[in-house]
Amino acid sequence: MQRGVAYGVMAGALWGMVFLVPRLLPDFSPLLLGAGRYTMYGVVSLVAALPAARSLLARLSREDLRALVTLALAGNILYYILLTSAVHMIGIAPSSLIVGVLPVTVTLLGRRDHGAVPLARLALPLAMVVTGIACINIDVFTVDGGRPVSVLTKLIGLACATGALACWTWFAVENARYLQRNTRFSGNEWSLLWGVVTGGLGAALWVVIALLPSGTLQVPLADQRWHLFWMLNLVLAVGASWLGNGLWNAASKRLPLTLSGQLIVFETLFALLYGFIYDHRMPRPLEMAAIALLVAGVSWSVRQHADDGSDSTTIEEKAQVSAH
Numbered sequence: 001m002q003r004g005v006a007y008g009v010m011a012g013a014l015w016g017m018v019f020l021v022p023r024l025l026p027d028f029s030p031l032l033l034g035a036g037r038y039t040m041y042g043v044v045s046l047v048a049a050l051p052a053a054r055s056l057l058a059r060l061s062r063e064d065l066r067a068l069v070t071l072a073l074a075g076n077i078l079y080y081i082l083l084t085s086a087v088h089m090i091g092i093a094p095s096s097l098i099v100g101v102l103p104v105t106v107t108l109l110g111r112r113d114h115g116a117v118p119l120a121r122l123a124l125p126l127a128m129v130v131t132g133i134a135c136i137n138i139d140v141f142t143v144d145g146g147r148p149v150s151v152l153t154k155l156i157g158l159a160c161a162t163g164a165l166a167c168w169t170w171f172a173v174e175n176a177r178y179l180q181r182n183t184r185f186s187g188n189e190w191s192l193l194w195g196v197v198t199g200g201l202g203a204a205l206w207v208v209i210a211l212l213p214s215g216t217l218q219v220p221l222a223d224q225r226w227h228l229f230w231m232l233n234l235v236l237a238v239g240a241s242w243l244g245n246g247l248w249n250a251a252s253k254r255l256p257l258t259l260s261g262q263l264i265v266f267e268t269l270f271a272l273l274y275g276f277i278y279d280h281r282m283p284r285p286l287e288m289a290a291i292a293l294l295v296a297g298v299s300w301s302v303r304q305h306a307d308d309g310s311d312s313t314t315i316e317e318k319a320q321v322s323a324h
Helices: 002-015 017-024 030-059 062-090 092-099 102-109 119-142 151-181 187-211 223-254 257-263 265-279 285-307 313-323
Strands: none
Touching: 002 017, 002 223, 002 257, 002 265, 017 030, 017 062, 017 092, 017 223, 017 265, 030 062, 030 187, 030 223, 062 092, 062 151, 062 187, 092 119, 092 151, 092 265, 092 285, 102 119, 102 151, 102 285, 119 151, 119 285, 187 223, 257 265, 257 285, 265 285
């Protein structure tokens, strides 16, 4: 169990980098960041899939391909564009805290699949989550963060973070339902196919970018910025996607659902840690309150479902393995 916890924490540390990269590359638009990340992810997935390519292609149906494209669009492309937009507009802390509610939203959306826990039992943990989100929203509008940001920009940023949460929640449940209906592929095989398809969509984004009117996107000209861009996207492809998923698979095999579901919180905590280190500051009082309330509320909600004997957490776990 100790080894499983260590693997889960390391996976969270790698996944937390997803929130830091847009902060490191503020001069790259969300479209460019999405195209770069998922093109690189596709290359890494293609290399990993080559040894089993013949077997995978023999089992792949048109229905599978349609599902992969739809899920990749929602769970990767649109999710990451919205997430990077949110980080650019409101910063890492609010974005990661809002998206960090994912374990609760996935569990609620997937309740009918695995036996519902009475909402009355979730009232207090959900109230803690809502209070935590209220704290981070108040903080966004009462602190300037050291740079002038209009109220409209903050509202759009919060909407983007909420949209990213909605995309990933929908993906998580639909991806798990599809895997449960179709057992031709293991979780790792589906993850490889998912990565290859996502890479194709990432390459298509470059075509979209090329067709946009000149001046629509602010593109950095310095070569060193592009070198950093590709290096960071390679780190995300290998670290956050390939290695992070492998560590989470190893953790899931060693831990009960109650514990592994709560370990996903480390993704949010590491994203916050990276953001505070990068900004050279400590969390503000409202941020500390939001962190405490959200972590406690999410963990409590996961525990309620596990104590009920429900298998609802597996939806979230299968999605986590396939999508990051």
